[in-house]
Amino acid sequence: MEKIQGNLLNISTEEIYGAEISFHNGIITCVKKVEANYNGLILPGFIDAHIHIESSMLTPSRFAEAVVPHGTTSIVSDPHEIANVMGVKGIKYMVNDASSVPLKVFLTAPSCVPSTKYETSGSVISTEEIKMLLKDDKMVALGEMMNFPGVLNEDPVVMSKLEAAKRIKKPIDGHSPLLTGANLCKYVMSGISTDHESTLENEALEKKRLGMKLMLRDGSSANNLKDLAMVGGDFIVSDDKHPEDLLNGHVDEMLRNAIEYGIDPIEAVKMVTLNPGNHYNLNTGNLVPGKAADMIFINNMEELKVKKVIIDGCLVAKNGRPLFDVKPIEIPNTFKLKPKNPSDFNVPSKGSTETVRVIEVFEGQLITGEFSTVLNRVDGNLEADLGNDILKIAVVERYGHENVSNAFVKGFGLKYGAIASSVAHDSHNIITIGTNNRDMAKAVNTVLRNEGGLAAVSNDVFYALELPVAGLMSTERVSKVSSELKILHNAVRDMGSNLKSPFMSMSFLALLVIPKLKISDKGLFDVEKFNFVDLIKN
């Protein structure tokens, strides 16, 4: 039997009082009031109820090393990135790599792998696999149902996955950007209970009125917490956290923001403790008998500086430093493709000029535009038009089929060289953008040689961040990954791009479920028509 004492923020009664918390074998056995004054405050450990670990470019154990000192004791992670690459094996990797660190990594069974049938992914997660996964206690929900057209059209495979979750009485996470009216009703009626994609107050309010639990998002790719703070919600989540942002914090930072945006501090704490604990039936999230002894000491609610972190009754971090060893698990190469030649990126043309569709990228947005331009033929092929910032873009299939699809993109601003990445949502083929074919081939081949990662090639100078775990994650520490990423970003800026996060922006150009013009390894894709379109306009 162990005991700790301090000022407890009791989230059931919203009181603060001196308390003694006893625990045994990691489980709280008693909490009693004591007459004494203490410094600081004891809170339940924080829970990020929706995150994709892969977005941190860290393995689960490295992610734990980064976030546990910030007070995160549990996360609910949807492993759909690695699942697209490696299927159930990838999900098992996440479980195994997390098993050696104290962070509690709960998972959701990814519902949409692959996200569409118009691309080549490394794996398909079937309904049978979903059923098998959901039997595991670590698998706390069916992952975000991004395929809302499938729900609305009652696609049998989608329905069978929803049914599997309902049968085993696990919640179903949603993903329903801008869905409204009768369509939203139908989506909710299917049993989907959460949403983290609201961006507008009215949108959030409509979902809340229909009983959805809102996840207010304060992540690296999308920030809606400020806009939606006054609507309120049940959870605060990150969805995605990039390595450089993790240096500033995780849930602690989200909490500080929430309070700054006007959410009642105790309400905010509940959104990252009690509420996710209850919703996902986790044995954590409140400091009461029978729950896991997952708790943190902070200095005060204003600064929210995390001093000590206890998971299952063990001190696991102190003054910002983890007290546990991290040995990330490596995995064999997942890339099955031959090195590429410059000619793989040719866009042959019959005419001496052609009118082509161009993907238009906007800073800080996942939504793209489409416009037309006229390009000239050089040696039989259409070339980039650097003067007008029309660059070449290609998706190189990496799972053994050797597909390469080529198109054009505006908004990256490169004047030299090329960039490439094996982080390319959701199928994670290799995506590349460049000023010329030779550098594109070099950048892709650098990624290939590194067994995954990001690369920039300019004037025969190579920059790279290696992500050898499924092409998505590094086994290095967050500090190393973020400093390498910074070097890469600087290099790309020197190559002419003004985008804040050029690799992140590029990674979403292959995500066929966000409008308007996108590209997969199979071709140029019009999300609104939900079908391929020709590159060359007739």
Place this chain on the structure above:
Amino acid sequence: MEKIQGNLLNISTEEIYGAEISFHNGIITCVKKVEANYNGLILPGFIDAHIHIESSMLTPSRFAEAVVPHGTTSIVSDPHEIANVMGVKGIKYMVNDASSVPLKVFLTAPSCVPSTKYETSGSVISTEEIKMLLKDDKMVALGEMMNFPGVLNEDPVVMSKLEAAKRIKKPIDGHSPLLTGANLCKYVMSGISTDHESTLENEALEKKRLGMKLMLRDGSSANNLKDLAMVGGDFIVSDDKHPEDLLNGHVDEMLRNAIEYGIDPIEAVKMVTLNPGNHYNLNTGNLVPGKAADMIFINNMEELKVKKVIIDGCLVAKNGRPLFDVKPIEIPNTFKLKPKNPSDFNVPSKGSTETVRVIEVFEGQLITGEFSTVLNRVDGNLEADLGNDILKIAVVERYGHENVSNAFVKGFGLKYGAIASSVAHDSHNIITIGTNNRDMAKAVNTVLRNEGGLAAVSNDVFYALELPVAGLMSTERVSKVSSELKILHNAVRDMGSNLKSPFMSMSFLALLVIPKLKISDKGLFDVEKFNFVDLIKN
């Protein structure tokens, strides 16, 4: 597809607005805002999260007839009274009798049948039976764990029942009067999540601090809502509702009281809709897509007059009248005992006077006292002492063993005759209190002849309320049952008793889990020592 329109009280957003609610096959398909003004208010149907239907002396279908017009659309009932008489067969009777009426009768698997080993019950519910029961979707929790000593001492049978509920992920209801400190911690740690037995503010607050969900009780036997309103809680429940009280209302009446006692009206509505719906995983309790179309129209939040009741999309009550037929199911006689003779109630004595222990009854309390008095021997037996209000009390075993145990009681005030009842918690043997053996035998034999119920015999005039369903319930309407009960109460008053509810008071004298002196068919029982004590003091 059907539609209704009106002012919706949206309990998710705490707004009131004009809405159109669509439903199909009893399930809500859409809820949309409309621009129009309506009279009255639409609320989710009410849920009583903890009640023993048997306390109403009505079968489930007759109970439904009484409460549905008051807006009750679901109840969570613990059938432990009938389970003590008939075991699983009795529970199945409750399900079957309820199946013909629209009221949704969810049940909990009774955890404590019999309540102690010091009495003869009609049945024992084993862990195996609990497991079997909990598989049923209608069985939403393990019923109130009254055996808190068993929890504290880790009694293997008690532990196995708790484990069965945890394994199937159903909640466990508690019952922990005055439990505090380390004992309360241990009780909570076992996984028990609710309590409806708090009577004191401090007691309730301590439980709340430990994360228990409080059921504020506003029933016929116990009223704690007023005292605990300021502590707050998750549910408002009745626990027991007697037939005469049901004439005034059910959850609607509890809500009116809650608001009068200062609970925020919308919070109060949540306590009888959303909260129990969520806690017990019921598909009701909120008017959102996917939930059952269980809703009520009221005039306003001040008067809370229920105008219309809709269950599964069907209008089932209007202006206080049910719109459904009720055909209660009858069951065969459950009494296995021979008619009793006056000599069965003899208390033989060696001395000409003896000092005996007497059960002391207090108006309006379930707790009894113990005191000693000297009684005279007449014809070899100790007799009642009417001058000092020392009456005879006996428990007559009804399950085929023919036990009769005799003792003395003070507080009933009878000057003539005797009363008897087959409602005698929790084993429901026949209990009788009288001024003389002859009338006690007549009263018991009247109950026996009626196959159950209450009886009063005075000067060879007989009054009776027949409860032929397991000796606990009538197949008649609430109006008939309560008027017969009124006649009985008047008769008992004429016989000299000043107790408000003499039969109710008597029924708890056989409940061996509430201090201090009680009586079972096996003898006089000291609850504090938790063992039998001799009637005659040496």
